[in-house]
Amino acid sequence: MGDGVRGLKKLVLVLDFGGTKLAAAAVELRSRTFRARASVPSPPTKSAESDREIVLRLAEEVLGGERPAAVGASFGGPVRREEGTVLLSHHVPDWEGFPLAEWLRERFGAPAVVENDANAAALGEWRYGSGQGTRHFFYVTVSTGIGGGIVIDGELYHGADGLAGEIGHIMVDPDGPSCTCGRRGCLEALASGPAIARRARELLTSCPRPGEGKVLRELVGEDLERISAREVAAAARRGDPLAAEVLREAGEALGFGLAQVITLLNPERISLGGGVIKAGNPLLAPVREAMRRHAFPGSRVEVAVAELGDEAPLWGAAALAEALL
Ligand SMILES: [Zn+2]
Known part of the structure; x- marks a missing residue:
């Protein structure tokens, strides 16, 4: 041209x-x-x-x-x-x-x-990616933090103070680990990348059953500080039961948080984005299961994986x- x-x-x-x-x-x-x-x-x-x-x-x-x-x-x-x-x-x-x-x-x-980046990503996915063709769309990104955005009829919903969509700080367990926001047991403290890595370290140091965590330990050359969600996902893919358990817990927490979103907003489609989602089925199967179990029945919500990446x-x-x- x-x-x-x-x-x-x-x-x-x-x-x-x-x-x-x-x-x-x-x-x-x-x-x-x-x-x-x-x-x-x-x-x-x-x-x-x-x-x-x-x-x-x-x-x-x-x-x-x-x-x-x-x-x-x-x-x-x-x-x-x-x-x-x-x-x-x-x-x-x-x-x-x-x-x-x-x-x-x-x-x-x-x-x-x-x-805000989670809202921008939600609108981007709605317009050009996994949310195309929907009227009631929710996007969640799971990486270092957990954020979300609500798109209704092509418009972002901000709420009175611009804080709508903060799914990362939905409280899943009031007695859970402390969160970056100063409270306890938020979804972000249970299912973000750093939360997954921390939980893996915790289980590895609290005497796992024989064989559990072996693959994960090998992947990081016994240096537990090198563990990130990426290594946990890789170990789970290679059959490490401890890594799979960590992803199952995180997936259940995420599914529980999304169930609250479904009950409140009745979205047509939920799209999952962010690096942690790349863990695939060991994370996503428990997400879907927990969503089904905890959401108010009757929603026909579709679950999609985000298409536009970063x-x-x-x-x-x-x-x-x-x-x-
Ligand atoms: Zn929080």
Whole structure:
């Protein structure tokens, strides 16, 4: 395609201020592919200012000198949607109260919108991925944390304070392990990646039955600190009963949390995303079973696996930016 033709299409800039990576992409209006995309792992020296500089550099790279017609940004933490202000970053200090949408408007001379990453991913999956064709859609992402987003008739549901969809902090066990939010037994404290790793370590050090956990121990060369949800999943696939038990517990907790969502929202489809979901059946079979057991009967909810991977927040940001035009 020549530059002349390209120049006729409006260009949308989308940004992802994530916990593990920073990313930018340029999308032509109503296109389903990125014209250009660039990302870098989040730097270990965590600073809001340097994150912004890096994202600006990525944006320049993907824009190639063109001006965007609108900007959409996904942010890894709660934001005040109306003003586009960051409330808190889950990953980086000094973001509190930063007027991100206003800053983007000034930088790019274009309208800008900012959305929390789980909500952005939910909208991205609804519009371009596993939620297409539905009217009542719930998305949950299970990785370092657990987040969710509610899409009703193509619109994100935010709630009065922008906190709707926080499935990670549905309480599953009031006496359970402590959570990042300061309470106990939240779903995130039982089924997130770090929670799965912690539970595996706990069982391995509390004298498992003979043979249990052997594969998992071998996978990490006996260094239990190296255990993450990924190793637990790999060990379960190779028949390790201890690893399978850890995933079963996490799956049951997740299914219990989703059952509350089903009872309250009666969604048409629930989509499961995030790295931990890649554990597959040893996790997903208990999820489905617990959902069935604990939800109010009668729901015909479908369960799908997310399709857009870690690009879901960028696609949600694209949908939000398009809506500004
Ligand atoms: Zn919590």
